[in-house]
Amino acid sequence: MEKGGFLETLTGRAHxxxxxxxxxxxxxxxxxxxxxxxxxxxxxxxxxxxLSRAIDQTAAARERVTSxxxxxxxxxxxxxxxxxxxxxxQKSLFESGLSLQEERRLLEKQLxxxxxxxxxxxxxxxxxxxxxxxxxxxxxxxxxxxRSFGGAxxxxxxxxxxxxxxxxxxxERGKSEQVNGTLQYTPPQVGTSVRSxxxxxxxxxxxxxxxxxxxxxxxxxHARFPHIxxxxxxxxxxxxxxxxxxxxxxxxxxxxxxxxxxxxxxTTGTTTKP
Amino acid sequence: xxxxLKNGLKLAAYLAWIAAAGIAMVRDIHRISELYKSxxxxxxxxxxxAVDSQGIVDSAHLIRGGTRDVQFLQGLVSLLPQNKSFARTxxxxxxxxxxxxYKVGRRVKNDLQVLVDTRANKIYVxxxxxxxxxxxxxxxxxxxxxxxxxxxxxxxxTPRGQFDVREKIESPVWTKPDWAFxxxxxxxxxxxxxxxxxxxELGAYVFNLGDGYLIHGTPDESVxxxxxxxxxxxxxxxxxKRLYETVPKWTRVYIY
Numbered sequence: 001m002e003k004g005g006f007l008e009t010l011t012g013r014a015h016x017x018x019x020x021x022x023x024x025x026x027x028x029x030x031x032x033x034x035x036x037x038x039x040x041x042x043x044x045x046x047x048x049x050x051l052s053r054a055i056d057q058t059a060a061a062r063e064r065v066t067s068x069x070x071x072x073x074x075x076x077x078x079x080x081x082x083x084x085x086x087x088x089x090q091k092s093l094f095e096s097g098l099s100l101q102e103e104r105r106l107l108e109k110q111l112x113x114x115x116x117x118x119x120x121x122x123x124x125x126x127x128x129x130x131x132x133x134x135x136x137x138x139x140x141x142x143x144x145x146x147r148s149f150g151g152a153x154x155x156x157x158x159x160x161x162x163x164x165x166x167x168x169x170x171x172e173r174g175k176s177e178q179v180n181g182t183l184q185y186t187p188p189q190v191g192t193s194v195r196s197x198x199x200x201x202x203x204x205x206x207x208x209x210x211x212x213x214x215x216x217x218x219x220x221x222h223a224r225f226p227h228i229x230x231x232x233x234x235x236x237x238x239x240x241x242x243x244x245x246x247x248x249x250x251x252x253x254x255x256x257x258x259x260x261x262x263x264x265x266x267t268t269g270t271t272t273k274p
Numbered sequence: 275x276x277x278x279l280k281n282g283l284k285l286a287a288y289l290a291w292i293a294a295a296g297i298a299m300v301r302d303i304h305r306i307s308e309l310y311k312s313x314x315x316x317x318x319x320x321x322x323x324a325v326d327s328q329g330i331v332d333s334a335h336l337i338r339g340g341t342r343d344v345q346f347l348q349g350l351v352s353l354l355p356q357n358k359s360f361a362r363t364x365x366x367x368x369x370x371x372x373x374x375x376y377k378v379g380r381r382v383k384n385d386l387q388v389l390v391d392t393r394a395n396k397i398y399v400x401x402x403x404x405x406x407x408x409x410x411x412x413x414x415x416x417x418x419x420x421x422x423x424x425x426x427x428x429x430x431x432t433p434r435g436q437f438d439v440r441e442k443i444e445s446p447v448w449t450k451p452d453w454a455f456x457x458x459x460x461x462x463x464x465x466x467x468x469x470x471x472x473x474x475e476l477g478a479y480v481f482n483l484g485d486g487y488l489i490h491g492t493p494d495e496s497v498x499x500x501x502x503x504x505x506x507x508x509x510x511x512x513x514x515k516r517l518y519e520t521v522p523k524w525t526r527v528y529i530y
Contacts, residue, residue, distance in 0.1 A: 027298065030295055030299060033302045033305075034298075034302055037305035037308075041309050041312055044316055048315060051319040051323060054323055055326065062329050062330050065329075065333040066333055069336050072337050072341065075344060076340050079348070097360070097363075100371055101367070103405075106389060107378050108374060109389075109391070110378055110387075110389060110530065111374060111377055111378050113435060113436055113528055114378070163485070164485045167429035168426070168428070171426065176464035176466065185465070187426075188426065190424060190426050191425055196426075244435075246433050246434070246436060247436030248435065
């Protein structure tokens with residue numbers, strides 16, 4: 001009764017044709033919707049197929065990249081592990097090389113000092129700079145026989161030794177005296193010193209009266225200063241000064257020494273070194 | 275047609291419409307459900323693709339970083355000496371050193387020696403061929419000082435050769451030589467003048483090598499390793515003490 005009432009109400013208010021039309025429209029929509037939905041689903045499925053292909057490719061690519069990453073990491077780890085060992089071995093090789101070089105330099109120089117000698121050969125009128133048995137250089141002697149100046153002895157032992165060197169011959173010590181209770185000092189003057197004038201430069205002293213030196217600054221002072229002289233030129237004196245060492249032996253064989261008449265000698269003094 | 279028949283037909287039409295609409299709606303709901311599921315699957319696949327893509331990006335980033343690290347480390351390797359003949363040269367040098375050891379060893383025997391390298395500014399203490407210790411030192415700076423007043427000239431080099439430790443002195447007092455005053459542009463005092471005596475300048479100990487040359491300390495240890503002295507050999511306080519304790523009188527000193 002109520003359903004009939006409802007239908008009555010529905011149909012009673014609208015035109016029957018409109019009701020039929022609306023009903024038919026609704027049915028048409030309801031039956032058309034699946035086609036649209038089917039098209040949507042099939043589009044979605046096509047899209048999914050494309051996605052699936054992309055996923056497959058991406059997965060393959062990711063697999064490749066992951067394996068490359070693993071390889072790279074392994075390489076890096078191997079390199080890191082190897083580089084420390086490599087660096088250590090190179091370092092020890094390098095350091096042992098340096099250490100060898102240092103020891104070689106030290107031994108070579110020590111041997112050079114020990115084996116360097118000077119040899120005066122009157123027959124050849126030369127002085128030889130020797131390393132062991134090997135002559136390195138020789139220089140001409142102006143005085144053969146050797147000359148003894150200033151009353152120096154005319155005899156030399158067969159071997160003498162270098163004990164001191166002076167690049168520029170020092171003058172005698174200056175004089176200090178007390179004047180009116182005050183100590184006054186005149187430092188040594190090169191121009192007035194027999195010693196510095198006689199020996200000039202590149203002076204090599206021995207444990208005997210023999211002194212090797214360059215040309216004197218003053219010939220008279222040279223003749224007055226007590227020493228045995230070889231008469232070296234400046235270049236020879238320079239090279240012997242540079243090439244010899246403190247402690248170097250000088251061998252003299254069959255050396256004859258000629259005494260030069262002494263000129264009244266002046267006193268010599270001691271010197272201080274830097 | 276009676277009203278009851280009309281109503282019956284209407285009802286039948288309504289029922290038929292409802293049935294048709296219901297069937298259609300059931301089919302529609304089923305398809306909508308399928309579409310919804312499909313969309314969800316698409317979303318899941320899109321997420322999966324995004325995760326994979328991000329993974330590739332991350333891995334590529336790590337690979338690039340790894341490549342840079344490898345290049346850096348390979349660059350470090352190339353800094354090290356790679357000359358393969360170096361080892362052979364070193365063996366040859368080792369043979370030469372062995373020959374030198376034999377030659378020098380015959381001469382120095384097992385004696386204690388002090389060696390001073392004036393080029394490297396280093397001091398070595400050896401017993402026979404065995405290095406006991408080494409240290410930085412400072413030797414003569416070279417150059418010539420001229421005194422215009424007296425015409426004197428001094429060369430500040432450390433002489434090379436063989437010396438002996440003639441004296442070992444504790445708490446030495448330095449007697450300043452003339453050149454020290456000339457260098458300071460001061461008048462040279464008499465040899466006996468008290469102004470020549472300077473305590474502490476030479477450190478705690480002095481080794482007298484003769485001829486005015488000494489091994490001594492220095493108030494300025496920062497210059498050790500460089501040639502700055504006037505001909506003497508300068509050492510640090512620690513090394514000077516060690517030398518004093520190690521080296522007895524008359525030990526041979528080689529300066530080269």
